[in-house]
Amino acid sequence: MAADTSLRPINVIVISSEGDPSYWKHLQGLPNCKLKVVPHLLQERINSQQSQVFKSCEVEGYAPQIIVLASPSKSILTEHLFIIRSHPKLALAPVLALTPLTELGPARRLADKVSPPTLSAADLYSQILALAKLTSELENFSPVGDNDDISLRRLINLLRFLHSRQNMKLSPDREKDSPCGYVYPLAAALLDAPQNQGPASLEDLEVQGFLTGRLQDRIHLCPQCEHYQINFREVCPRCRIPHIQLHHNIHHYRCSYVGPEIEFQRPYNQRAQTHDQWNLVCPKCMKKLKDIGVDYDRPSTSYVCFRCSEVFLEPTVNCLCMNCGGDFSTDKAKLQDIKIYSLTAAGSEVAEQGLGNYKLTDPDICNGLLPFEIFTNIFHIQFGISRRSNRPLCLASLTWENVSSQGSSGGNDQGRWLMKLGAGLRENLRGHDAITLLDQSELLILSPETNKQEAGIALNRALKKSEELIPPGFRLQRALAELPREENKLSLLIQRLRFPNI
Numbered sequence: 001m002a003a004d005t006s007l008r009p010i011n012v013i014v015i016s017s018e019g020d021p022s023y024w025k026h027l028q029g030l031p032n033c034k035l036k037v038v039p040h041l042l043q044e045r046i047n048s049q050q051s052q053v054f055k056s057c058e059v060e061g062y063a064p065q066i067i068v069l070a071s072p073s074k075s076i077l078t079e080h081l082f083i084i085r086s087h088p089k090l091a092l093a094p095v096l097a098l099t100p101l102t103e104l105g106p107a108r109r110l111a112d113k114v115s116p117p118t119l120s121a122a123d124l125y126s127q128i129l130a131l132a133k134l135t136s137e138l139e140n141f142s143p144v145g146d147n148d149d150i151s152l153r154r155l156i157n158l159l160r161f162l163h164s165r166q167n168m169k170l171s172p173d174r175e176k177d178s179p180c181g182y183v184y185p186l187a188a189a190l191l192d193a194p195q196n197q198g199p200a201s202l203e204d205l206e207v208q209g210f211l212t213g214r215l216q217d218r219i220h221l222c223p224q225c226e227h228y229q230i231n232f233r234e235v236c237p238r239c240r241i242p243h244i245q246l247h248h249n250i251h252h253y254r255c256s257y258v259g260p261e262i263e264f265q266r267p268y269n270q271r272a273q274t275h276d277q278w279n280l281v282c283p284k285c286m287k288k289l290k291d292i293g294v295d296y297d298r299p300s301t302s303y304v305c306f307r308c309s310e311v312f313l314e315p316t317v318n319c320l321c322m323n324c325g326g327d328f329s330t331d332k333a334k335l336q337d338i339k340i341y342s343l344t345a346a347g348s349e350v351a352e353q354g355l356g357n358y359k360l361t362d363p364d365i366c367n368g369l370l371p372f373e374i375f376t377n378i379f380h381i382q383f384g385i386s387r388r389s390n391r392p393l394c395l396a397s398l399t400w401e402n403v404s405s406q407g408s409s410g411g412n413d414q415g416r417w418l419m420k421l422g423a424g425l426r427e428n429l430r431g432h433d434a435i436t437l438l439d440q441s442e443l444l445i446l447s448p449e450t451n452k453q454e455a456g457i458a459l460n461r462a463l464k465k466s467e468e469l470i471p472p473g474f475r476l477q478r479a480l481a482e483l484p485r486e487e488n489k490l491s492l493l494i495q496r497l498r499f500p501n502i
């Protein structure tokens, strides 16, 4: 096979089961490839600070070499994929796993390619070339300084990983050992979070506008321990035990008594085993019942509690947490949305350019509202994208219309009511719509990739669902502006929104 001389030599690191070249022997003869073989990275070596192996993998900036993981062991492959993806400098490296295994589980998402070691040399070479292309794409990312905050670097790695892999999506995998029942293995590795962690950090990135989520499932969590293992069962509404039974009611024509069948049942001999062998005797008049339709009928059904004998038409559904033993009603269960996340335009921008002057911090989310400073950061990023790509961006403002005439309502009150309303709206708007409270007197809502008409419809719908949060006597005044056609400074825009006639 002819080497493509226009290419630079491709640096390939092979991490292999020690002393066993059977899984990577083809690589030795590939043209244009500089092969370096390292014994496999054991966890203890990482822990004992033997960074030698990492040093040999690292290159300048964000242009890691191709890593080939060669092993027949699922646990070794899984462990090494996590080590590589959670290493801040190696996280983006193109990884080819050479293994006879056909099923790698969720760890499969961490490798760029999984191939059998029996691959022909020509096929192997074309896979190496495809990964080399990815390497040169990674080189285009502006470098992140060594001094940058490590968690910030990991967040940018996550965005860059998705961007460099053709806007790959972050999909959840079912995992019974995760508190919410799902895991995001790739995100957990890139962010160096516990492997059984749910979507918490991805939700933060959605609120900040860098990811957008599409609902995949909705989980009920225990309100005490936030665990998904809940037993939903029908219980007695009075004493709340599940020992209840559905019975037909019997109406005895002769004396008009109505009661559950169990009250009528008498065994007609000592060895009676089934209900067919029971007589029906009216508990009120003690007459034996003969034929349905002639002297009695079954007009309805009801439940009877075995403990407290309560008779009721509908049982209550109640939850028992199998993790902490908490007992609670269904409306107390906490709902957790499980989504498939993908990059927004702002996420792609940050992947390419880094954050520049903008700060990406853990949002100090108060009732889902963003601190004004973070809101402003997001606005600037989204505004830049909107202007360059001519995509719509909407900013809405909500204030109390007649608040000055509310003699009894001071400024604190209007701010408090607005914050409550904002939290209600947060629940009913899209995850990547950003909301902030300005000066305790105005809610601002930023909706990326949304025109004025769509934003208006979404806002109306969310307001309708939050109606009860508008106190009596208060009326909302709203203003909407669509970018990039309108003002280009956030401060001016806010003024415009407040004073639409200026």
Ligand SMILES: [Zn+2]
Pocket (backbone or CB within 6 Å): 236, 237, 238, 239, 240, 241, 305, 306, 307, 308, 309, 310
């Ligand atoms: Zn009961």
Ligand SMILES: [Zn+2]
Pocket (backbone or CB within 6 Å): 252, 254, 255, 256, 257, 282, 283, 284, 285, 286, 287
């Ligand atoms: Zn009777």
Ligand SMILES: [Zn+2]
Pocket (backbone or CB within 6 Å): 222, 223, 224, 225, 226, 227, 321, 322, 323, 324, 325, 326
């Ligand atoms: Zn619990």
